[in-house]
Amino acid sequence: MRKEKIVFVFIVLLFLIVSSVYAVSAKNLINWADTPSSSDTSLSQSPDSVDIGNPNTAMNAGSTDVVLKPENGNIEVVILNGYTGYQSYIEASIVNITNMAVRITDAEIVAGSVAPVNSFDFIEIAFVD
Amino acid sequence: MFTASYPITLSAGQKINVRLVTRVLNGADQLQTYKFEIVIRAEQDIPDPDPDPNPDPDPDPDPDPDPDPDPDPDPDPDPDPDPDPDLDPNPDPDTEEEELFVPEEEDVATPIEKLELPEDEDVAAPANRGGGRELPDTGGCVKISVGISH
Numbered sequence: 432m433r434k435e436k437i438v439f440v441f442i443v444l445l446f447l448i449v450s451s452v453y454a455v456s457a458k459n460l461i462n463w464a465d466t467p468s469s470s471d472t473s474l475s476q477s478p479d480s481v482d483i484g485n486p487n488t489a490m491n492a493g494s495t496d497v498v499l500k501p502e503n504g505n506i507e508v509v510i511l512n513g514y515t516g517y518q519s520y521i522e523a524s525i526v527n528i529t530n531m532a533v534r535i536t537d538a539e540i541v542a543g544s545v546a547p548v549n550s551f552d553f554i555e556i557a558f559v560d
Numbered sequence: 561m562f563t564a565s566y567p568i569t570l571s572a573g574q575k576i577n578v579r580l581v582t583r584v585l586n587g588a589d590q591l592q593t594y595k596f597e598i599v600i601r602a603e604q605d606i607p608d609p610d611p612d613p614n615p616d617p618d619p620d621p622d623p624d625p626d627p628d629p630d631p632d633p634d635p636d637p638d639p640d641p642d643p644d645p646d647l648d649p650n651p652d653p654d655t656e657e658e659e660l661f662v663p664e665e666e667d668v669a670t671p672i673e674k675l676e677l678p679e680d681e682d683v684a685a686p687a688n689r690g691g692g693r694e695l696p697d698t699g700g701c702v703k704i705s706v707g708i709s710h
Contacts, residue, residue: 508596510584510593514592519581520581523578532607534602535602555583558580
């Protein structure tokens with residue numbers, strides 16, 4: 432009975448060690464590389480456009496600026512004068528910083544500074560060709 | 561290179577270019593400012609720890625090339641569910657219409673008349689056959705003597 436308890440405790444500890452190592456490594460699998468760019472910066476004065484299938488009309492008022500934040504490595508996006516249907520493209524590079532293969536599963540919006548409205552509810556991002 | 565095919569797998573140290581689209585959804589106020597950050601989710605691409613080193617290229621090299629599509633092409637399409645549909649399980653004895661055979665009068669044979677047997681005293685005693693002599697009573701046995709004359 433005592434031997435069984437020792438084996439059980441050993442298995443639990445082994446599981447905790449393996450899971451913690453995996454969690455740490457999963458946080459640091461990839462990084463943004465180089466400087467990201469936007470298709471419609473506030474300085475370019477390029478006309479707005481919408482893709483086929485977007486039922487809205489371009490108003491030629493919005494702009495998108497992107498920067499790579501050095502403190503956390505995330506890309507920060509600022510959309511000025513956004514309106515329903517406004518869209519822009521962001522181009523960036525991703526590098527695998529591990530010595531093993533990694534698989535990219537998703538791109539998502541994180542907290543950042545929400546001003547003046549909650550961007551989680553009104554902004555959609557997705558990988559495209 | 562831009563790609564949107566999931567999952568995107570990067571080998572060790574590999575760098576790729578990606579393209580994302582941002583879109584303001586319906587319901588947003590007009591001419592608003594949005595500020596947010598984008599992160600990429602990734603996970604280790606763990607290979608199959610025990611891939612089959614010798615996968616069977618043809619698990620069934622000789623499948624039946626001509627399987628019988630219809631093992632019984634002509635089953636009885638109309639089996640007789642009632643072999644004797646007119647059979648009355650409860651026949652009414654009063655309604656029996658079977659015709660009885662009634663012979664014609666001339667076909668009936670005339671009964672043979674009873675022969676009248678004669679009485680014992682009416683029977684004549686057998687006549688004594690001439691030429692012989694009466695045999696002595698031997699008590700049930702018959703003694704026959706045979707003589708030869710010349």
